[in-house]
Amino acid sequence: MLFKAFSAAVYGIDAHLIEVEVDFSGAKLEKSIFNMVGLPDTAVRESRDRVQSAIRNSGFDLPTTRITVNLAPADLKKEGSGFDLPIAVGILGAYGALHARDLSGFLMIGELGLDGAVRAVPGVLPMAVLARDNGIRRFIVPAANAREAAVVEGVEVFAVRSLTEVRELLNADSLGTLAAQPVRVQAQDLLQETEVFPFDFKDVRGQHTAKRALEVAAAGSHNILMIGPPGSGKTMLAKRLPGILAPLRFEEALETTKIHSVAGVLNGEQGLVTQRPFRSPHHTVSDAGLIGGGMVPRPGEVSLAHNGLLFLDEVPEFPRNVLEVLRQPLEDGTVTISRAAMSLSFPARFMLAAAMNPCPCGYFNDSQRECTCTPPMIQRYVSKVSGPLLDRIDIHIEVPAVQYKELRQGSAAEGSEQIRQRVLAAREVQHDRFSRTGAQASPKRGKAVYSNAQMSTQQIRLHCELNTDAERLLERAMQQQGLSARAHDRILKVARTVADLDGAQDIAVKHIAEAIQYRTLDRSYWS
Known part of the structure; x- marks a missing residue:
């Protein structure tokens, strides 16, 4: 029968x-x-x-x-x-x-x-x-x-x-x-539950420039690279970054949960991923572990970080071939894995936070300690992070060693909650902007846009118009620093986010100036 x-x-x-x-x-x-x-x-x-x-x-x-x-x-x-x-x-x-x-x-x-x-x-x-x-x-x-x-x-x-x-x-x-x-x-009720973060920015002494850069990165979901000596607080800052990120919207939560469900890492009692993922793979991870793979391909770390944060500590310690596979997800927001039997695509639209020392010993350009590395050693170390990969990172920021007086200051630093409120206000501005222009109306015609970092070239032209003074400043920076066309678009996206944090409808000279400042750690930093 x-x-x-x-x-x-x-x-x-x-x-x-x-x-x-x-x-x-x-x-x-x-x-x-x-x-x-x-x-x-x-x-x-x-x-x-x-x-x-x-x-x-x-x-x-x-x-x-x-x-x-x-x-x-x-x-x-x-x-x-x-x-x-x-x-x-x-x-x-x-x-x-x-x-x-x-x-x-x-x-x-x-x-x-x-x-x-x-x-x-x-x-x-x-x-x-x-x-x-x-x-x-x-x-x-x-x-x-x-x-x-x-x-x-x-x-x-x-x-x-x-x-x-x-x-x-x-x-x-x-x-x-x-x-x-x-x-x-009730899935919507799960998303409304209070989020609890174990780390707070009020514990970070000094590093005001780095904290501002992280605020801009969180507000626009921009990739960020922190460069500084050992013990300057790069990892400490990165661990506090999830506490200022905008909460997941239901569509994002559902897509993120699907990936975690397929990978078998979903908390069964929870049922829905309600907080943005934070993934921090060790530098011994393989390219398959980072991107995904297997006979029947499974999602890797970049997909598990979808709609969340991927933190790579000590970036030059990762094998170069592993870092280079990040190019496609950073550019396209997806990972395509091809096998003889099938070809599968996984979503991988994440925010990258990376940290590195400026040289093998960690004290290049340090005002307190002498660097013991030779120029060839520094060059080999730095070359592990290729120019094309560095170009795809919106914000490069120096994190110097913290001075004793800053460590011992009595006044409390600004906490994550205050920073998060400004980030949420900027993200609401972006959500309203992209909703009005139809960027979220029909995801089937393309990926829905939730933040400035996800803007397409057409959307950059539409939302990032510059006045004459801002145009001149950007042109001068492009020529003097030898920045690429991709860096040009990244600067405009960051400037749009800075303007949103400032509550400004138009991008002004000061917004472009701050965005350009976040590109000064390109290759010229080691010259």
Whole structure:
């Protein structure tokens, strides 16, 4: 007898509908023969043993016959343990243990333990979106994944803990006696919860210029590079940066949660990523770990930092080939990973914060300590951060050593909350601007724009007009510093953010001057 159940597989951050077909041959055998087709990987093939043990240990009979399972479409490779549950349900339906004969209204996913327990799997949120878009009304998920799936409106999510519960749920539905209540989550309420940040800018003494640069970076989501000697506070400043970032909007939170769900790093109790991600990979990370990879590509650190902050401490310690793969996500906001079987794209629109010493010993240009590095040593060290990569970083700022008097001053520094209020006001200005011009009206026609750093060339021309004096200042800076066309656009974006923080509608000379100041740590810094 043939029976069908429906599940899903995730490729990239999008799910695809998988039809699980189970067929029993009529003849009884001395021993069951279990065949699985449809391009299953090792984890899927091993489900034969898990499923059979789970069925028996849940108190169901398993006839000794030939069982054939087909995962359609057969040209897509299936991986992971999430097909255990639909395969087991298909087997139960095929030999008559279910009252229902048609499960087209259900999507189901879950790994089975040998005792029949239903365990959590990654990628449930994209599957819930798939169910909604395909008109599948009910989604059966492991209890640990229920809140994550329930974030998607328009789908009834049922949390199950065992194979027995699944059978009772399906039988009750077929008889019209379904009493189970779907899990409900108010996603908007989750985003309104108070954010708690463990680090505060009031702990930072001195470094007023660096703190101003970080405020500008947070207000416009600009990439920033901090250069300074060891112990000057670069890492300390970076750890406090999340505390002044604007909160996630719902569309951003949903997209970020999909990535974390696929990667299997989502907090099941939370269900939705409500704070901007902060990722800080070690300098030993591989290019695949940073960008993503695998036989079936998975998201890397740049995608996990999507809509958040990626912090690279001691940038020159990273292998150069690892740093160079950052070019595409910094420019396009996406990462494309190509394999022989498929090519997948992951969102990777993040804010980059990087820190480095000016030389191997760390004391080049330091007024207090003498640098022991030779010019060739400095050149080799600095060359690990290539010109094209440096060009894609909007703000370069020097973080000098803090003087003793600043360290011991009694007055408290400005806290993160005050800085954040100014950042939020600037981001509201940007949101209103891009909403009026349609930059957020239809993301399908292009990426929605939420900050100045995400502006396209056309939007720069529209929103970054300069008066005559500002035009002359920018032209002089471009010629004297030998800046590229990309640096020109970055300066305009930063100037637009400085003007927004200042509450100015037009970009003035002082705004351009401050933006140019943030490019003075280009290659001329080491000359």
